[in-house]
Amino acid sequence: MGVDVKIDGLTKSFGKQLIWKDVTLTLPAGEISVMLGPSGTGKSVLLKTLIGLIKPDEGAVVIEGVDIATCSEKDLYEIRKLFGVLFQDGAMFGSMDLFDNVAFPLREHTKKGESEIRDIVMEKMDLVGLIGAENKLPGEISGGMRKRAGLARALVLDPEILLIDEPDSGLDPVRTAFINQLFIDLNAQIDATFLIVTHDINSTRTVPDNIGLLYHKHLAMFGPREMLLSSEEPVVRQFLNAQTIGPIGMSEEKDADELAAEKDMGLPPLPPIPMQLEPSNGIPRTYQRPPGAWCRENGVTPPPGSFQPDPTTPMSSSQANPTEAPH
Template identity: 55%
Template sequence: MHGNGETSGELPTAQLVAVADRNAGNGTRHTVKIRDVRKAFGSFQVLDGLTFDFADDAITTILGPSGTGKSVLLKHVVGLLEPDAGQVMVFDQDIWSASERERQELRKSFGVLFQDGALFGSMNIYDNVAFPLRKHTRKPESEIREIVMGRLEEVGLLAAAKKAPGEVSGGMKKRAGFARALVMNPKVVLFDEPDSGLDPVRTSLLNDLILKVHKEHGGTYVLVTHDIQTARKVSDYIGVLWKGKLVHYGPAKEALDSPKPFVRQFLSGNSVGPLGMD
């Protein structure tokens, strides 16, 4: 931290905790809480003391330049990376104080849509979506079929159920990955740059789908992106990362109207400001 945080634009920890306390007081619930999380790879400090909560039944978008720690943060939330310091709280439990078995159970509450959909090339779309149910439950195949076909219908992929991932478009792979992320009825859904590799129209359609499904089912959605239009369209809350620090967090309108130099520059795409080519 630099002084009171205004020099670098980062949000002071005390202010973040105050925001969390205020949200708790107004009834906002937090399934996922981040407390002073730090992570370095060698001498490179990727996350440098992040503290904030993700509001339940809301879509929180994490923005920031490439390489600023957005995807690393998601891996901490789902328990794939252990922080060097700090806590990741899920359902009020520090996931790294839990046993490996408890951590595996907690992960069942998460759905994850990876950048490229991360589909198994040897399985068709149907079997890709059914995979979590077959691996983590003892449901009969008839019940699995009912669930999978329902999710495929929800994302508009019933006609592609028997196709291989290599036979469908990039947008269809994303939708299949979304269906798989939802198939266990997760409390938390994480999106790692879902708009990556999509043209503007398909990005907009995917955003519409995210909004539609969230409206129908609720849940804590956390979406990592660097696409400003996506953030404008889907976000209830926006967090902005820069150099491993949280420089803004709050309701979407606050971020979009922020006077902070970095936040204003990044959200406007202006070449003039603290963010350069380095």
């Protein structure tokens, strides 16, 4: 079962360069959250701050009552056992085969015997679809397989919080679709709290329960997926719908002349909100909400065509009746 992560007033600078200021949000226990933002907005810095690799200048990160920004090294070591981390490139040890890479945290942080370690490693490798590849070196497999191996390693200590940094980086659309489904299925099985940093808009629109957007050195918005996908806030609307009209330009912000010229053009309509991905077995996740629930509860009319099922995929009962009352 996952735990919530409370982030309060987080501020970080490197020298005179402010990365972000007064970031405040809570990652709900057991839910999947995605953090977006233009390149250079400090998304990876945020992940490193959450596990104590980087200390913030101000603010707190509270997990199970412990503020990892100010706690002792001993307490930080214990809190880190709650985390699993998937780095951008998988971060495999090149001289070790996949089995030893995945087994590394167990050998480093537990006193388990090799027989038990083997059982755990093979279970996690089966979970990510890598049975039969355990004796291969990282250099002998594809980028997608390295990411899955990195995910298996992140899972061996049965983490309650999973931090995932740009899982779609370098992957083709098919492999990205497979890894997105894997995240949904994993969350259904282990109920861990997920935070995924990504640039992939399609993944953001279909995978998470919650979405956050870092922009211009602050957190522009964080909340339920439907809230952000129906938002009229200019930065959120532009970024989540991959539109050129809005305050974001090639050099982060557009100048006044560009913005003035756009006023006469009018905003393009919001695209329909897609269905959220379902677990492969069709059984809703513990914290998954019925499609359209947030919009109904908050009196928001979603864009026309929202919550229409993909005709190529089977529907669950909640998908088949998206207008039913929320659970």
